[in-house]
Amino acid sequence: MIKNKDKRAKVYAKQKHEKKIEKQKKIKARDAAEKLALELGEEPPQKMVPKIIENTREADDTVCRPDDQELFADIDADEFNPVLRREVTPKVLITTCRFNSTRGPAFISELLSVIPNFHYHKRGTYDLKKIVEYAKKKDYTSLIVVHTNRREPDALLIIGLPNGPIAHFKLSNLVLGKDIKLFIISLQNHGNPTSHEPELVLNNFTTRLGNHFFQSLFPQEPNFRGRRVVTFHNQRDFILFRHHRYIFQTKESKQSGTKGKDGVAQERVKPRLQVRNHISFMCVWIYQFIYVGIYVQECGPRFTLKLVTLQHGTFDTKGGEFEWVHKPERDTSRRRFFL
Known part of the structure; x- marks a missing residue:
């Protein structure tokens, strides 16, 4: 309804800024409630699931259910x-x-x-x-x-x-x-x-x-x-x-014959990894001296x-x-x- 372009732009920018601040307040309140619930040992509030095409599909009579x-x-x-x-x-x-x-x-x-x-x-x-x-x-x-x-x-x-x-x-x-x-x-x-x-x-x-x-x-x-x-x-x-094809690869630490200043034998950790043309890989450190790799190759x-x-x-x-x-x-x- 505002005919002046400059005034209309200022009002729109102000409304947009207010919506942004309100959204940030909701996010902070949700994070604070979740943190408080974890400290008290209670269940955190349920997270909101975004609406996408997959989870908003139309009801179908041919959908298979476990009790059908x-x-x-x-x-x-x-x-x-x-x-x-x-x-x-x-x-x-x-x-x-x-x-x-x-x-x-x-x-x-x-x-x-x-x-x-x-x-x-x-x-x-x-x-x-x-x-x-x-x-x-x-x-x-x-x-x-x-x-x-x-x-x-x-x-x-x-x-x-x-x-x-x-x-x-x-x-x-x-x-x-x-x-x-x-x-x-x-x-x-x-x-x-x-x-x-x-x-x-x-x-x-x-x-x-x-x-x-x-x-x-x-x-x-x-x-x-x-x-x-x-x-x-x-x-x-x-x-x-x-x-x-998936591959599990584990490398353990090897004991070397070197001695420290106090004369006690020390373990030298040498995790070696042979990359064999893998498209994606996921690595997990389980202990300090054990290295586990999980690879997926297409x-x-x-x-x-x-x-x-x-x-x-x-x-x-x-x-x-x-x-x-x-x-x-x-x-x-x-x-x-x-x-």
Whole structure:
């Protein structure tokens, strides 16, 4: 309502300064109350949680809850139930589209190193329905088709065998293991995975749509000796895939033959650390003479998946029944997630 620009600016600056002072007073009062509660041995006041898109998501009826009896009934009738109950060992067949690219085989070779039970067969001119029938006869539990466009892998088609379902994922942000580098040193510093069965980490898959699908691709008995971890992290319906190896390294103090001024043998601490192309590391001092290092090394590949369609049954382009289809009309709210 103030027409003069200078007066309006001064009033706005004064209001802004008053809000800043009030905010600082609230922060000091909250810190003082927390300090007083700790001195008295009481529980500190509950901290305020900032509102973000993840914790303000819209209510969804398909969210899995621990006390949901209907969910447990669906698990017993799930297509992946034999694999999850360890009655059947996962066996995955990987193939490509008919028009393959130069980067597609490199991506497939790194996928083969992620899971020991992956098998690759060249597509050739075979129809996908014939490949599905062949995979059923050979007792494969899943079929993965890597689709490429303009010499770049852009989609994954994962078919559950023998009865489906079929998931079509859009693939983006692909980084092969040989292209993973350190933040500072410009060298090829990716890890070399072993043949051990990896541990599987699934984050933020809270609905029935995203439950048990990726779990059926991996063996249910990981070999912890190999220290391999495969992660599927769901963030706003974008699935981030990562493959790491973790390393524990301990260095103890060594006794030397040197003597001090009083003639008593002294211990010389020489913590030596061999950095072997690790992307990130976390070091903890436990005692004065013991050094412990925990390292995480990324092996690759690294990519992002986005679910496009979920089809019931095996591959059928004409008479197939779609259980879920992503449409732009459903993206009316940024706080609505489906996985």
